[in-house]
Amino acid sequence: MSHRHFCDSAGHWWECDGTALRRGDTEPSVCLCRGCRLPLEDGDHARCKNRVELVTCPEHREEECRRTGEAKQEYDRRAAEFGFDEKWARMKALPDGPEKHALAEEIVEWLFGDGDKRKAGA
Numbered sequence: 001m002s003h004r005h006f007c008d009s010a011g012h013w014w015e016c017d018g019t020a021l022r023r024g025d026t027e028p029s030v031c032l033c034r035g036c037r038l039p040l041e042d043g044d045h046a047r048c049k050n051r052v053e054l055v056t057c058p059e060h061r062e063e064e065c066r067r068t069g070e071a072k073q074e075y076d077r078r079a080a081e082f083g084f085d086e087k088w089a090r091m092k093a094l095p096d097g098p099e100k101h102a103l104a105e106e107i108v109e110w111l112f113g114d115g116d117k118r119k120a121g122a
């Protein structure tokens with residue numbers, strides 16, 4: 001007997017065959033009934049107070065992984081361009097003072113991406 005989850009990534013129902021990969025996990029885990037705490041695939045849970053669990057379906061999970069993977073790559077590329085690691089290390093090594101503050105500001109601006117906007121407005 002399969003059970004259903006609600007995919008929180010795209011908002012649809014999907015059939016689950018007993019195990020699902022939950023956000024933050026690297027391995028799929030057995031779906032447990034929220035009413036009786038037994039595996040959903042064992043026994044009959046028709047009478048359990050089984051609230052539906054939100055789990056991203058396998059299809060959208062792959063998409064989501066790819067998206068976060070791409071975002072990470074893009075971030076790494078920009079960080080290398082900016083020289084983030086060196087700047088960060090230098091900033092941390094500097095004693096408190098204007099130089100440290102300027103560097104910290106530069107890093108913060110880069111992180112939050114509003115450096116260009118500010119320049120355009122000046």
Ligand SMILES: [Zn+2]
Nearest residue numbers: 016018020031
């Ligand atoms: Zn499941």
Ligand SMILES: [Zn+2]
Nearest residue numbers: 033036045048
């Ligand atoms: Zn149950």
Ligand SMILES: [Zn+2]
Nearest residue numbers: 007010057060
């Ligand atoms: Zn989905």
